[in-house]
Amino acid sequence: MTTPAPSFVDLTRTYVTRLNLILITTALALAAVACEGRPKLDRDLAGKIIAGARPMSEPFKPADMGLTEPPGGSPFPESHRKLFSVDGIAMSGDGTQATVDFKGIWLGGPMEDTENLFRGQALFRLYDDGWRLDEELLRRSLSRHERG
Numbered sequence: 001m002t003t004p005a006p007s008f009v010d011l012t013r014t015y016v017t018r019l020n021l022i023l024i025t026t027a028l029a030l031a032a033v034a035c036e037g038r039p040k041l042d043r044d045l046a047g048k049i050i051a052g053a054r055p056m057s058e059p060f061k062p063a064d065m066g067l068t069e070p071p072g073g074s075p076f077p078e079s080h081r082k083l084f085s086v087d088g089i090a091m092s093g094d095g096t097q098a099t100v101d102f103k104g105i106w107l108g109g110p111m112e113d114t115e116n117l118f119r120g121q122a123l124f125r126l127y128d129d130g131w132r133l134d135e136e137l138l139r140r141s142l143s144r145h146e147r148g
Helices: 008-037 043-051 135-147
Strands: 080-091 097-107 118-127 130-133
Touching: 043 080, 043 097, 043 118, 043 130, 118 135
Parallel strands: none
Antiparallel strands: 080 097, 097 118, 118 130
């Protein structure tokens, strides 16, 4: 007993069904990659970026506190800020900007003896290669928060 050859209609249905499955699978895979492509800014990542930023490693400058800076630069070149905690992240509606609230402490210099933590805010922007910190806004935020 021989099996009849499939008709043209049957073959067409089979290939169309397979093609649809391939297209749907490809579309789902591309959608998954697109969703994963946008890096998430969590407290850990924000903390690492803030801790490594130039304003955090710059030495104590009396001018940042509204004081007159002596000739020759900072009298405390070994002093620097250290991230203590990331307190919260406020994400913009479209997810391309984030404001991060954090606390820091001074290591070395005249501010080290104070038990008060300073507060700061950092602005992050999402670019095609990931999150970037606006260091100038961070520097201004640190100076403003440390003064008062």
